[in-house]
Amino acid sequence: MIKKCLTxxxxxxxxxxxxxxxxxxFSALGTYGMxxxxxxxAQNTQGVDKVENVSQAMIRGQLAAIYSDIVPDAVKxxxxxxxxxxxxxxxFLESHNQAPLVVxxxxxxxxxxxxxxxxxxxxxxxxxxxxxxxxxxxxxxxEVLSGMAIHTEEDMKQAAEKIMGLGPKAVLIKGGxxxxxxxxxxxxxxxxxxxxxxxxxxxxxxxxxxxxxxxLAVYLAQGYSVVRAAxxxxxxxxxxxxxxxxxxxGHGHGPVSHFWFYGNDWGKMK
Ligand SMILES: Nc1ncnc2c1ncn2[C@@H]1O[C@H](COP(=O)(O)OP(=O)(O)O)[C@@H](O)[C@H]1O
Ligand SMILES: Cc1ncc(COP(=O)(O)O)c(N)n1
Numbered sequence: 001m002i003k004k005c006l007t008x009x010x011x012x013x014x015x016x017x018x019x020x021x022x023x024x025x026f027s028a029l030g031t032y033g034m035x036x037x038x039x040x041x042a043q044n045t046q047g048v049d050k051v052e053n054v055s056q057a058m059i060r061g062q063l064a065a066i067y068s069d070i071v072p073d074a075v076k077x078x079x080x081x082x083x084x085x086x087x088x089x090x091x092f093l094e095s096h097n098q099a100p101l102v103v104x105x106x107x108x109x110x111x112x113x114x115x116x117x118x119x120x121x122x123x124x125x126x127x128x129x130x131x132x133x134x135x136x137x138x139x140x141x142x143e144v145l146s147g148m149a150i151h152t153e154e155d156m157k158q159a160a161e162k163i164m165g166l167g168p169k170a171v172l173i174k175g176g177x178x179x180x181x182x183x184x185x186x187x188x189x190x191x192x193x194x195x196x197x198x199x200x201x202x203x204x205x206x207x208x209x210x211x212x213x214x215x216l217a218v219y220l221a222q223g224y225s226v227v228r229a230a231x232x233x234x235x236x237x238x239x240x241x242x243x244x245x246x247x248x249x250g251h252g253h254g255p256v257s258h259f260w261f262y263g264n265d266w267g268k269m270k
Pocket of ligand 2: 205
């Protein structure tokens with residue numbers, strides 16, 4: 001039976017990040033995608049112009065409609081925007097969700113705009129992260145969650161240990177913000193797993209974190225271990241960045257391309 005994946009995240013009007021990136025990833029990897037939209041953004045590849053939060057009643061309504069009909073095999077959260085929404089989502093998932101949960105603690109867009117209120121961080125730490133199968137901060141987000149500065153790979157490991165103290169089953173610190181490589185660290189409380197990645201020379205990285213966390217949700221829905229899911233998700237994302245480097249959309253930070261994955265088969269059909 002087809003696996004069903006749910007994203008709880010913000011909408012990106014330009015289609016590169018947020019719910020739109022998540023649904024594209026779910027489809028490209030052969031799963032059925034569902035969404036609960038937490039906030040609307042008016043944004044493009046150059047910046048975020050406006051943010052409007054969806055009401056708590058509407059967020060609860062979307063989640064209740066989904067869970068009363070189609071039970072997800074995996075869930076991911078992305079931009080949750082404010083403290084109330086983090087609390088609402090955590091409260092709902094606590095009582096209704098039994099599937100693997102990937103928490104991408106989205107705080108700031110690639111273009112620099114804030115996507116999360118400062119007061120929401122405490123709710124992430126106390127309510128949502130403890131429910132996570134995997135939490136996937138980038139380096140600045142890991143600094144906020146761990147309360148320490150990260151300059152070296154040793155720092156990434158120490159921060160991962162501190163974030164594990166918040167109660168998730170595993171943490172993946174993403175290394176895309178480093179200058180020379182794109183190495184990610186996964187810590188499951190016992191072992192550090194290193195995912196070395198070539199840094200592709202491109203500014204077209206809009207939606208990388210969203211795509212990675214969605215691909216992780218897909219592979220967890222399909223029953224892979226967290227370690228295997230992380231390796232497969234990184235492979236999918238690297239292909240999507242590589243394609244984006246030669247296929248620019250928009251005038252700013254172009255979105256990653258999900259077509260690379262279908263590309264070969266489509267080529268054969270022509
Ligand atoms: N230029 C790049 N080349 C290859 N991989 C990248 C590049 N930029 C980011 N990544 C990878 O994309 C994922 C998201 O990373 P990061 O940019 O750190 O997170 P976010 O999108 O949340 O800011 C990670 O797996 C990271 O290693
Ligand atoms: C609705 C929404 N969610 C998440 C991101 C972060 O994605 P990125 O870091 O790639 O800009 C975004 N820009 N917009």
